[in-house]
Amino acid sequence: MSTEATTAPEGTSPSGAGPLGRVRDRAQLGLCAALAVVGVVVLVDAASLGRVTSSNDPIGPRAMPFVVGGLLLLVSVLYALDVLRGGVGEAEAGEDVELGQRADWKTVGILAGAFALNALLIEPLGWVISGALLFFLSAFALGNRHHVRGLAIGIAMSLVTFYAFAIGLGVNLPAGILQGIL
Numbered sequence: 001m002s003t004e005a006t007t008a009p010e011g012t013s014p015s016g017a018g019p020l021g022r023v024r025d026r027a028q029l030g031l032c033a034a035l036a037v038v039g040v041v042v043l044v045d046a047a048s049l050g051r052v053t054s055s056n057d058p059i060g061p062r063a064m065p066f067v068v069g070g071l072l073l074l075v076s077v078l079y080a081l082d083v084l085r086g087g088v089g090e091a092e093a094g095e096d097v098e099l100g101q102r103a104d105w106k107t108v109g110i111l112a113g114a115f116a117l118n119a120l121l122i123e124p125l126g127w128v129i130s131g132a133l134l135f136f137l138s139a140f141a142l143g144n145r146h147h148v149r150g151l152a153i154g155i156a157m158s159l160v161t162f163y164a165f166a167i168g169l170g171v172n173l174p175a176g177i178l179q180g181i182l
Contacts, residue, residue: 025083032080039072110141126176131158 046065114137121130135154136147144150162182165171175182 025088028083029080032076032083035072035076035079039069039076042069042072107141111138114138114141122176123174124176126178126182127173128155128158128162128178128182129176131161134158 042065046062046069049062049065051062052060114134117137118130118134121133132151132154135157136151139150139154140147162173162175165173
């Protein structure tokens with residue numbers, strides 16, 4: 001690993017600002033503008049919600065979209081100020097990824113197949129069976145070769161998520177062929 005010193009071109013600073021503080025990185029400012037647009041859209045959409053309150057929920061459903069929209073606008077303004085002052089993101093130190101190596105399309109194909117199989121089987125077989133297959137095939141694609149343990153963990157995870165959705169959230173996932181059993 002070499003530690004070469006790089007110098008900025010004459011009349012510019014290493015932060016990306018040119019002469020007289022002009023920012024050359026318009027992509028970051030574009031992201032600020034996109035965040036602001038999303039914030040405004042969320043606020044406008046929140047304003048169109050009807051006023052619904054109850055004794056259990058005196059605030060109603062309008063509060064959270066206003067908070068999210070306001071925070072999006074705040075982040076966009078703070079980010080724009082940082083960019084205009086010459087702030088740049090820290091260069092990534094790197095990951096355990098060889099950029100010169102080809103993609104592992106076999107793994108990607110198995111994962112895509114697992115998700116497609118889940119989408120096809122969730123209604124007829126139910127979430128517990130299709131979810132167990134999804135978890136098992138995903139673990140297999142990512143390198144797990146303990147098939148019995150992988151399937152047992154897949155079944156356990158799909159049962160836990162089935163009951164977490166049903167009991168915790170009140171959302172009934174499809175039971176499929178296990179309709180009377182679960």
